[in-house]
Amino acid sequence: MALALSGGLAYIGVAAARIDGSIHRSDILSDPSAQAVPKLSADTNILIMGMDSRLGEDGKPLPQDVYSALHAGGSGVGGYNANVLMLVHIPADGSKATVISIPRDDYVTTAGFPGAGFKAKVKEAYGYALAAEQTALLRAGQPDGPAAYQKARDAGRRAEIATVSGFLGSAHIDHFVELTMAAFYQVAQAIAPIAVCLNRATRDTYSGVDFKAGLQQIDAKQAMAFVRQRRDTSDTGYSFSDLDRERRQQAFIVSVLHQLRQAGTLADIPKMQNVLDAVSKNIAVDSGLDLIQLLQQASSLTGGSISFTTLPITGFGWSPQGQSINTVDLAQVRATVRSLLAPTSHPTPKPTASSPATTSAAPATLAAPAQPASPAQRSAPAQSPAPRPTYADWTGALQGGGIPCVK
Known part of the structure; x- marks a missing residue:
């Protein structure tokens, strides 16, 4: 047993070193003055940045088959916007982790x-x-x-971290993970099929969504559509927004963590190596991030010891330049962050009033990978329900530990 354990640890070390060598590392967090908020606790905060760019981390176009799968245009579409921003808070005492989604259109003061x-x-x-x-x-x-390009990317990362840290008010960023759209797609390929659950059938020609209601398995291409949907083009009365898309992204992560635990993937070194191999070519991380430690932490989160919350907004509006924005109350945002990062206790999670765990339309067994739904399928009633956490909108905390049903 000792020899087997030693061999396994050696294998992990070699694999991690090889993968680590292909990941782009950045030193932007090595300077303590890079952030307005000092390090005040032993807790760990990791900022996840999902980039809108349709290019790789090297600034070069992606393979054409990836563009076809993304259903998001070619290399000339998009820009260097951090369209997905999530702060992962991991308490040092081992209590429940918290993920805070920061709506991408929140109107804030830039920094950095x-x-x-x-x-x-x-x-x-x-x-x-x-x-x-x-x-x-x-x-x-x-x-x-290439050298100038990476310097410019580092400047972008530094500014995004400084802007987010200043906006949240009490969040020191210990690490960051930056992902391209290709990274998300390739990870989805490595772990597909992926189980998700929807409250009702929906279709969107922009993102490529065509899903039925209930629990179903989707492939990597459908996963990309699932987390990008922000409208329903088949029913004008079924309104979506970017905030609903935030909830989709949260539900997807919770479902994947649950699935990885059920399949034992995090304990299966070859499988995890395949996932890391897929990620390594299209992400950037800070120089101090320990990938093995991160995997160990991820393993503990698959049991449900994690919750997701979206920061509040006060409404939708327009900037002086005519851009659609989310209006925010800075004091309310910072108070919300403080309560999430330093709660007075760690109670057992319960579904919120806005997210009752009583009205799921999920069938008891998983369906095959989702295919385009016919009109008859889309209008048919759901199969016999099974208890499943159901979230009608983006408000409240979404709890880990299962496959939640969402809008």
């Missing part, structure tokens, strides 16, 4: 780059800083090559 201090959508700090750094490097006579 020359000329910052103006108001913009929180997702845009990355792109503004990247463009400013590229301009400065060109003026300084630096060749427009």
Whole structure:
């Protein structure tokens, strides 16, 4: 047993070292002055940034088959916006982890780059800083090559982290993970089929969604559509928003964690290596992030010791430049963050009033990977229900430990 354990640990070490060598590392968090919020506790905060760019981490176009699967346009679509922002809070005492989703259109004060201090959508700090750094490097006579590109990306990361940290008010960012759209798709490929649950059938020609109601298994292409949907083009009365998309993303992560636990993937070294191999080519992380430790923490979260909350907004509005934005109450946001990061106790999670665990339309068994639903299927009543946490909208905390049904 000792020899087997030693061999397994050695295998993990070799595999981690090989994968670690292919991941882009950034030193932007090594300078304590890079953040306005100092490190005040032993808890760990990891900022997840999902980029809107249809390019790889090296700035080069992705393979055409990936663009076809993404259903999101080609290399010229999108920009350097952090369209997905999630703060993962892992308490040092081993209590429940919390994930805070930061709506991408929240109108905030930018920070962390020359000329910052103006108001913009929180997702845009990355792109503004990247463009400013590229301009400065060109003026300084630096060749427009891979080195200059990565310097500009680091400027974007630094600004996004500074802007988010300042907005939240009490969150020191210990680590970051930046993912491209390709990274998400490739991870989904490695772990598919993936179980998800929807409250009702829905279709969206923009994202490629065509799902039935209830519990079902989806492939990697459908997973991309699942987390990108923000409208229903078949029913004008079924309204979606970016906040509903945030809830979809949370539900997807919870479902994947549950599935990985059920399948024993996190304890299966070859399977986990396949997942890491898929991720490594299309992500960037800070130089201090320990991947093995992160995997160990992820393993504990698969048991349900995690909850997801979206920051509150006060409404939808327009910026002076005519952009659609989320209006926010800064004091309310910071109070929410404080209560989530430093709760007075750690009670057993219960479904919230806005998220009753009583009205799921999920069938008792998993369906095959979802196929385009016929009109008859879309209008048919759901099969006999089985108890499953059901969330009607984006408010309240979504709890881990199963496969939740969402809008």
